[in-house]
Amino acid sequence: MLRSGFTPTSDPQIAAAIRRLEALAADGPEMAEAAALYCAILPRLHAAEAPQANLPAPKMDPEVARRKLAQGIPLLVGEDLPFDAAAAAELFVALCRAVERAGPGISSANPKAAVQMRRAVERGELDLAAVWPALAGGDQAALQHIGEGVGISLPLLALLGQNSLKPALRVQAEKLDGGVDLDGWQRMICPVCGCPPLLAEVQGKEGTRRLRCGMCGTGWRYPRLQCAVCGQADDRALGYILVRGEAEKYRVQICDVCSGYIKVITLVAPTPVDMLAVEDLATLHLDSLAAERGYIRIRKQA
Secondary structure, rough: OOOOOOOOOOOOOHHHHHHHHHHHHOOOHHHHHHHHHHHHHHHHHHHHHHHOOOOOOOOOHHHHHHHHHHOOOOOOOOOOOOOOHHHHHHHHHHHHHHHHHHOOOOOOOHHHHHHHHHHHHOOOOOOOOHHHHHHHHHHHHHHHHHHHHHOOOHHHHHHHHHHHHHHHHHHHHHHHHHEEEEOOOOOOOOOOOOOOEEEEEOOOOOOOOEEOOOOOOOOEOOOOOOOOOOOOOOOEEEEEEEEOOOOOOOEEEEEEEOOOOEEEEEEEOOOOHHHHHHHHHHHHHHHHHHHOOOOOOOOOOO
16 A cells, blocks of 8 residues: 555545555556555646635636637646646645655656755745746746755656646636537647647547647547647658557557657546546556657646
8 A cells, every 4th residue: 555645535536546556556566666655646637736726717708718728828828827836836835745654656756856846945045936937838947057066966857847737727727618619620739828739539330539748638539630749641651669468549640740659548438637647657658668669658636
Protein backbone atom coordinates (compact mmCIF):
# COMPACT_ATOMS: atom_id res chain seq x y z
CA MET A 1 0.00 0.00 0.00
CA LEU A 2 1.23 3.48 -0.91
CA ARG A 3 1.02 5.88 1.96
CA SER A 4 4.02 8.17 1.55
CA GLY A 5 2.65 11.71 1.80
CA PHE A 6 -0.87 10.32 1.43
CA THR A 7 -3.81 12.61 2.15
CA PRO A 8 -7.04 10.76 3.11
CA THR A 9 -10.03 11.48 0.87
CA SER A 10 -13.73 10.62 0.87
CA ASP A 11 -14.12 11.48 -2.82
CA PRO A 12 -14.86 8.22 -4.69
CA GLN A 13 -13.10 9.31 -7.88
CA ILE A 14 -9.88 10.22 -6.06
CA ALA A 15 -10.11 7.03 -4.01
CA ALA A 16 -10.42 5.04 -7.26
CA ALA A 17 -7.40 6.88 -8.69
CA ILE A 18 -5.33 6.00 -5.64
CA ARG A 19 -6.35 2.34 -5.84
CA ARG A 20 -5.24 2.34 -9.48
CA LEU A 21 -1.91 3.90 -8.51
CA GLU A 22 -1.37 1.27 -5.82
CA ALA A 23 -2.07 -1.46 -8.38
CA LEU A 24 0.43 0.11 -10.80
CA ALA A 25 3.09 0.17 -8.09
CA ALA A 26 2.39 -3.45 -7.21
CA ASP A 27 2.67 -4.54 -10.85
CA GLY A 28 5.88 -2.63 -11.46
CA PRO A 29 8.08 -1.75 -8.45
CA GLU A 30 10.03 0.69 -10.63
CA MET A 31 6.92 2.90 -10.60
CA ALA A 32 6.44 2.89 -6.82
CA GLU A 33 8.00 6.30 -6.12
CA ALA A 34 6.15 8.00 -8.98
CA ALA A 35 2.89 6.41 -7.85
CA ALA A 36 3.51 7.57 -4.27
CA LEU A 37 4.04 11.12 -5.52
CA TYR A 38 0.80 11.04 -7.50
CA CYS A 39 -1.05 9.63 -4.48
CA ALA A 40 0.10 12.63 -2.50
CA ILE A 41 -0.64 15.20 -5.20
CA LEU A 42 -4.07 14.15 -6.52
CA PRO A 43 -6.12 14.68 -3.31
CA ARG A 44 -4.49 18.09 -2.85
CA LEU A 45 -5.33 19.16 -6.40
CA HIS A 46 -8.92 18.02 -6.00
CA ALA A 47 -9.38 19.76 -2.64
CA ALA A 48 -7.85 22.98 -4.03
CA GLU A 49 -10.72 23.34 -6.51
CA ALA A 50 -13.11 24.39 -3.73
CA PRO A 51 -11.74 27.92 -3.12
CA GLN A 52 -11.45 28.51 -6.87
CA ALA A 53 -15.03 27.29 -7.42
CA ASN A 54 -16.35 30.00 -5.10
CA LEU A 55 -15.18 32.67 -7.55
CA PRO A 56 -17.44 33.95 -10.36
CA ALA A 57 -17.23 32.46 -13.84
CA PRO A 58 -15.33 34.46 -16.47
CA LYS A 59 -17.59 36.80 -18.42
CA MET A 60 -17.62 35.40 -21.95
CA ASP A 61 -19.95 36.98 -24.49
CA PRO A 62 -21.09 34.21 -26.89
CA GLU A 63 -20.16 36.26 -29.96
CA VAL A 64 -16.71 37.04 -28.54
CA ALA A 65 -16.22 33.34 -27.78
CA ARG A 66 -17.27 32.36 -31.31
CA ARG A 67 -14.94 34.94 -32.85
CA LYS A 68 -11.98 33.88 -30.72
CA LEU A 69 -12.41 30.23 -31.64
CA ALA A 70 -12.80 31.09 -35.34
CA GLN A 71 -9.49 32.97 -35.15
CA GLY A 72 -7.76 30.04 -33.45
CA ILE A 73 -7.55 31.77 -30.05
CA PRO A 74 -8.36 29.63 -26.97
CA LEU A 75 -11.21 31.00 -24.89
CA LEU A 76 -9.32 31.82 -21.68
CA VAL A 77 -6.26 33.31 -23.40
CA GLY A 78 -6.12 37.06 -22.80
CA GLU A 79 -9.05 37.02 -20.39
CA ASP A 80 -8.99 38.49 -16.89
CA LEU A 81 -9.78 35.32 -14.98
CA PRO A 82 -11.06 35.08 -11.43
CA PHE A 83 -8.18 33.53 -9.50
CA ASP A 84 -7.58 32.87 -5.80
CA ALA A 85 -3.82 33.51 -5.67
CA ALA A 86 -3.58 32.79 -1.95
CA ALA A 87 -5.17 29.35 -2.40
CA ALA A 88 -2.91 28.59 -5.36
CA ALA A 89 0.18 29.62 -3.36
CA GLU A 90 -0.93 27.41 -0.47
CA LEU A 91 -1.31 24.53 -2.92
CA PHE A 92 2.15 25.18 -4.38
CA VAL A 93 3.71 24.87 -0.91
CA ALA A 94 1.67 21.72 -0.21
CA LEU A 95 2.93 20.21 -3.46
CA CYS A 96 6.50 21.02 -2.47
CA ARG A 97 5.96 19.14 0.78
CA ALA A 98 4.44 16.21 -1.13
CA VAL A 99 7.59 15.94 -3.26
CA GLU A 100 9.75 16.19 -0.12
CA ARG A 101 7.96 13.20 1.42
CA ALA A 102 7.41 11.04 -1.65
CA GLY A 103 10.96 11.12 -2.99
CA PRO A 104 12.23 11.40 -6.57
CA GLY A 105 9.37 9.57 -8.28
CA ILE A 106 9.83 11.32 -11.64
CA SER A 107 12.83 12.92 -13.28
CA SER A 108 11.99 16.50 -12.35
CA ALA A 109 10.84 15.78 -8.78
CA ASN A 110 13.84 16.15 -6.50
CA PRO A 111 13.12 16.29 -2.74
CA LYS A 112 16.07 18.61 -1.96
CA ALA A 113 15.02 20.98 -4.72
CA ALA A 114 11.46 20.93 -3.36
CA VAL A 115 12.71 21.95 0.10
CA GLN A 116 14.72 24.78 -1.43
CA MET A 117 11.73 25.94 -3.46
CA ARG A 118 9.30 25.84 -0.55
CA ARG A 119 11.64 27.85 1.62
CA ALA A 120 12.11 30.38 -1.18
CA VAL A 121 8.33 30.90 -1.27
CA GLU A 122 8.02 31.09 2.51
CA ARG A 123 10.82 33.67 2.68
CA GLY A 124 9.28 35.73 -0.10
CA GLU A 125 12.24 35.13 -2.44
CA LEU A 126 10.19 33.30 -5.09
CA ASP A 127 7.35 35.41 -6.50
CA LEU A 128 4.61 33.02 -7.61
CA ALA A 129 2.66 35.98 -8.99
CA ALA A 130 5.38 36.20 -11.64
CA VAL A 131 5.65 32.41 -12.14
CA TRP A 132 1.99 31.83 -13.04
CA PRO A 133 1.74 34.32 -15.95
CA ALA A 134 5.02 32.98 -17.37
CA LEU A 135 3.63 29.44 -17.25
CA ALA A 136 0.24 30.43 -18.67
CA GLY A 137 1.89 32.30 -21.53
CA GLY A 138 4.51 29.65 -22.23
CA ASP A 139 7.29 32.18 -21.56
CA GLN A 140 10.21 29.83 -20.88
CA ALA A 141 12.76 32.67 -20.87
CA ALA A 142 10.90 34.50 -18.10
CA LEU A 143 10.49 31.28 -16.14
CA GLN A 144 14.19 30.48 -16.46
CA HIS A 145 15.08 34.00 -15.32
CA ILE A 146 12.87 33.60 -12.24
CA GLY A 147 14.39 30.23 -11.39
CA GLU A 148 17.97 31.40 -11.85
CA GLY A 149 17.27 34.43 -9.69
CA VAL A 150 16.74 32.25 -6.64
CA GLY A 151 18.84 29.26 -7.73
CA ILE A 152 16.04 26.71 -7.98
CA SER A 153 15.28 23.81 -10.33
CA LEU A 154 13.50 25.00 -13.46
CA PRO A 155 11.86 21.62 -14.30
CA LEU A 156 10.45 21.28 -10.78
CA LEU A 157 9.33 24.92 -10.75
CA ALA A 158 7.43 24.31 -13.98
CA LEU A 159 5.97 21.01 -12.74
CA LEU A 160 4.65 22.35 -9.44
CA GLY A 161 3.72 25.74 -10.86
CA GLN A 162 1.56 24.12 -13.53
CA ASN A 163 -0.08 21.82 -11.01
CA SER A 164 -0.86 24.75 -8.72
CA LEU A 165 -2.72 26.36 -11.66
CA LYS A 166 -4.73 23.26 -12.53
CA PRO A 167 -7.59 23.68 -10.00
CA ALA A 168 -8.37 27.23 -11.19
CA LEU A 169 -8.20 26.26 -14.86
CA ARG A 170 -10.34 23.17 -14.34
CA VAL A 171 -13.00 25.12 -12.46
CA GLN A 172 -13.17 27.82 -15.15
CA ALA A 173 -13.20 25.22 -17.93
CA GLU A 174 -16.09 23.41 -16.23
CA LYS A 175 -18.02 26.68 -15.92
CA LEU A 176 -17.57 27.27 -19.66
CA ASP A 177 -18.55 23.71 -20.56
CA GLY A 178 -21.90 23.61 -22.30
CA GLY A 179 -22.01 27.37 -22.73
CA VAL A 180 -19.70 27.43 -25.74
CA ASP A 181 -19.77 25.23 -28.85
CA LEU A 182 -16.36 23.61 -29.35
CA ASP A 183 -17.37 21.27 -32.18
CA GLY A 184 -15.72 23.40 -34.85
CA TRP A 185 -12.33 23.45 -33.11
CA GLN A 186 -9.90 20.93 -34.58
CA ARG A 187 -6.51 22.29 -33.61
CA MET A 188 -3.50 20.85 -31.78
CA ILE A 189 -4.01 22.96 -28.64
CA CYS A 190 -6.78 23.11 -26.07
CA PRO A 191 -9.66 25.40 -27.12
CA VAL A 192 -10.08 26.58 -23.53
CA CYS A 193 -6.61 27.16 -22.04
CA GLY A 194 -4.27 26.73 -25.03
CA CYS A 195 -2.13 23.87 -23.70
CA PRO A 196 -1.17 20.94 -25.94
CA PRO A 197 -2.98 17.64 -25.35
CA LEU A 198 -1.79 15.16 -22.76
CA LEU A 199 -3.23 12.20 -24.65
CA ALA A 200 -5.88 11.19 -27.19
CA GLU A 201 -9.00 9.13 -26.63
CA VAL A 202 -10.91 7.05 -29.17
CA GLN A 203 -14.46 6.83 -27.89
CA GLY A 204 -17.71 5.06 -28.69
CA LYS A 205 -18.84 2.77 -31.47
CA GLU A 206 -18.00 5.33 -34.15
CA GLY A 207 -14.42 5.64 -32.91
CA THR A 208 -14.47 9.42 -32.56
CA ARG A 209 -11.08 10.75 -31.50
CA ARG A 210 -10.84 13.46 -28.89
CA LEU A 211 -7.73 15.10 -27.54
CA ARG A 212 -7.60 15.75 -23.78
CA CYS A 213 -5.93 18.63 -22.02
CA GLY A 214 -4.03 17.62 -18.89
CA MET A 215 -4.22 21.14 -17.45
CA CYS A 216 -7.92 22.05 -17.58
CA GLY A 217 -9.33 18.64 -18.57
CA THR A 218 -11.15 19.82 -21.70
CA GLY A 219 -11.70 17.34 -24.52
CA TRP A 220 -12.16 18.28 -28.19
CA ARG A 221 -12.67 16.46 -31.48
CA TYR A 222 -9.65 15.87 -33.69
CA PRO A 223 -9.28 13.86 -36.93
CA ARG A 224 -7.83 10.38 -36.40
CA LEU A 225 -5.61 10.59 -39.50
CA GLN A 226 -3.93 13.83 -38.53
CA CYS A 227 -0.85 14.40 -36.39
CA ALA A 228 -1.74 15.90 -33.02
CA VAL A 229 1.71 17.48 -32.75
CA CYS A 230 2.30 19.20 -36.13
CA GLY A 231 -1.15 18.92 -37.74
CA GLN A 232 -0.07 17.30 -41.02
CA ALA A 233 -2.66 14.98 -42.54
CA ASP A 234 -0.62 12.72 -44.84
CA ASP A 235 -1.51 9.29 -43.50
CA ARG A 236 1.58 7.83 -45.19
CA ALA A 237 3.70 9.66 -42.60
CA LEU A 238 1.61 8.43 -39.67
CA GLY A 239 1.98 5.11 -37.91
CA TYR A 240 1.46 3.33 -34.61
CA ILE A 241 3.58 1.64 -31.99
CA LEU A 242 1.70 -1.30 -30.47
CA VAL A 243 2.42 -3.54 -27.50
CA ARG A 244 1.27 -7.14 -27.60
CA GLY A 245 -1.74 -7.62 -25.36
CA GLU A 246 -2.43 -3.87 -25.08
CA ALA A 247 -3.30 -2.88 -28.66
CA GLU A 248 -7.05 -2.87 -28.03
CA LYS A 249 -6.70 -0.18 -25.37
CA TYR A 250 -3.31 1.55 -25.64
CA ARG A 251 -1.17 2.59 -28.58
CA VAL A 252 1.11 5.41 -29.71
CA GLN A 253 0.50 7.41 -32.87
CA ILE A 254 3.79 8.55 -34.40
CA CYS A 255 4.55 11.09 -37.13
CA ASP A 256 7.56 10.88 -39.43
CA VAL A 257 7.19 14.54 -40.48
CA CYS A 258 7.76 16.13 -37.06
CA SER A 259 9.03 13.04 -35.16
CA GLY A 260 6.34 13.70 -32.59
CA TYR A 261 3.92 11.27 -30.96
CA ILE A 262 0.82 11.10 -28.83
CA LYS A 263 -0.50 8.25 -26.69
CA VAL A 264 -3.96 6.97 -27.64
CA ILE A 265 -6.45 5.25 -25.32
CA THR A 266 -9.52 3.38 -26.58
CA LEU A 267 -12.46 3.57 -24.17
CA VAL A 268 -16.23 3.85 -23.88
CA ALA A 269 -16.52 7.11 -21.92
CA PRO A 270 -14.12 10.04 -21.42
CA THR A 271 -11.46 9.65 -18.75
CA PRO A 272 -12.44 11.57 -15.58
CA VAL A 273 -10.28 14.67 -15.18
CA ASP A 274 -8.58 13.41 -12.01
CA MET A 275 -7.65 10.15 -13.77
CA LEU A 276 -5.83 11.77 -16.69
CA ALA A 277 -2.52 11.95 -14.82
CA VAL A 278 -2.98 8.34 -13.69
CA GLU A 279 -3.49 7.15 -17.27
CA ASP A 280 -0.39 9.09 -18.28
CA LEU A 281 1.62 7.34 -15.57
CA ALA A 282 0.15 3.93 -16.45
CA THR A 283 1.46 4.31 -20.02
CA LEU A 284 5.00 5.47 -19.26
CA HIS A 285 6.29 2.34 -20.98
CA LEU A 286 4.81 3.67 -24.23
CA ASP A 287 6.79 6.89 -23.80
CA SER A 288 9.94 4.78 -23.46
CA LEU A 289 9.15 2.79 -26.61
CA ALA A 290 8.55 5.97 -28.61
CA ALA A 291 11.74 7.59 -27.30
CA GLU A 292 13.77 4.49 -28.21
CA ARG A 293 12.60 4.92 -31.80
CA GLY A 294 13.55 8.60 -31.89
CA TYR A 295 10.09 10.16 -31.41
CA ILE A 296 9.58 13.13 -29.10
CA ARG A 297 6.66 14.05 -26.90
CA ILE A 298 6.21 17.76 -27.43
CA ARG A 299 4.16 19.47 -24.73
CA LYS A 300 4.22 22.38 -22.29
CA GLN A 301 2.23 20.77 -19.44
CA ALA A 302 3.17 18.31 -16.73
